Amino acid sequence: MKAVKLYEPGNLKVEEVAIPVIAPHEVLIEVKAVGVCGSDIPRVLHKGAYSQGLTIGHEFAGVIVETGQEVQQWRVGQRVAVAPLIPCGECVYCKDGLFSLCDTYDYYGSRSDGAMANFIKVTPDNLVELPDNVSYEAGAMVDPAANAIHGLWAGEFKAGDSIAIFGLGAIGLFAIQFAKELGASHIAAVDIHEEKLELARRLGADVTINSRLENPVAVLEEKFGGMNFAFDTSGSPIAQDQAVSSCTKKGRVVFLGISHAGLELSKDSVNKILRYELAVHGSWNSFSAPFPGREWTYTTELMGAGKLTAEPIISHRLQLDDAPKLFDQIKNREIIFNKIMFYPQEGQTK
Structure with missing residues (x-):
């Protein structure tokens, strides 16, 4: 063979x-x-x-x-x-x-x-x-797909949560569909490729953000007042920091994307973790x-x-x-x- x-x-x-x-x-x-x-x-x-x-x-x-x-x-x-x-x-x-x-x-x-x-x-x-x-x-x-739902469950995603998904590879695109099935109130999808953002819209994202062109934290704050749940599948330190910064009080952040670089959170992100009592979860496999x-x-x-x-x-x-x-x-x-x-x-x- x-x-x-x-x-x-x-x-x-x-x-x-x-x-x-x-x-x-x-x-x-x-x-x-x-x-x-x-x-x-x-x-x-x-x-x-x-x-x-x-x-x-x-x-x-x-x-x-x-x-x-x-x-x-x-x-x-x-x-x-x-x-x-x-x-x-x-x-x-x-x-x-x-x-x-x-x-x-x-x-x-x-x-x-x-x-x-x-x-x-x-x-x-x-x-x-x-x-x-x-x-x-x-x-x-x-x-x-199983990786996507494992991560959502790790962060205790629930009906009525708003979610921002950073990174639109297969796991991120499945996360959009799972979030919709589980009753998300709003689904935002963030990536740097228009082709992937278009596919995200087809699969159920309410809002798509090209993070090359716009600051997703600012867009999410303007449209929704921030998100209950942030889900990073990209592994990008920039996106990971943005995921933390996009959350509302008592929000949950799940890091799923494999990183090949160190992550230094911005002062604003660290302040949010403390002042908003955010929960940060890892998800593996x-x-x-x-x-x-x-x-x-x-x-x-x-x-x-x-x-x-x-x-x-x-x-x-x-x-x-x-x-x-x-x-x-x-x-x-x-x-x-x-x-x-x-x-x-x-x-x-x-």
Whole structure:
């Protein structure tokens, strides 16, 4: 089969490798769609993998084509999304059902071979069945969607809250839809790309702000008097500071976007945290009990009910052979993208 393998930073190769052989407790998945996560980009371009020659890719969906003899609850032919975390099950956090905080986890696509390949072997605990009306490419976006709802729940988002979402990648765009479903009073979306702001309006944002052109804190203060809830998916120190400054008294801020730079809050932001008694939360990953968590089952339920839209978020649809060139284009800033989706089966485009 084909697999996209990472050797050193920037050294990505498409290779012919053997189809994985499953153990009695595993299943073999034919990968139908696998997305590029924001975390894949620094991994491929700068940081490298945990082991040389690792197959990348952890946002994926496919169909079961083989089950080990010990597997009882799953059958060949079932369509599934796959949670990438493999928790240890033994640490204090796992025992409390806080699997996102596992001390010694494994992870498909970063520590163990991932899904940017024709096939992958996984453990059945990681499977979530897809409703018949949910596409494989939507299934491959259950992961970023689950990250979005995990963050909203971490900040105790509730009906009637107003929310400002900073950063309109896949997680931010799913957060808009979840906030609408959960009864947000107002939804504001902030980004620097007009293409993403237009998509945010289509998916339910009431107000969009191009932060290259306007100060989002000032706009939100003028329109709404500030927001109850600020949600940063960008990881940008500028946006993180703006998220804090955009909140009203007793507001909640959730930092979800991975930062690759230090954050120094402005004097005004620190004053707001103190004087407005703001709550600042971190959000990491998307898992809870029973594993992989309500985040995953709730997401697939909403997708099946037509209340969560995934396909418009995809900006690029590619084959595995396109992977090295794609990451070069990202490195050279040659493309503006949202969710990039790969289709490992020959000739498949969706």
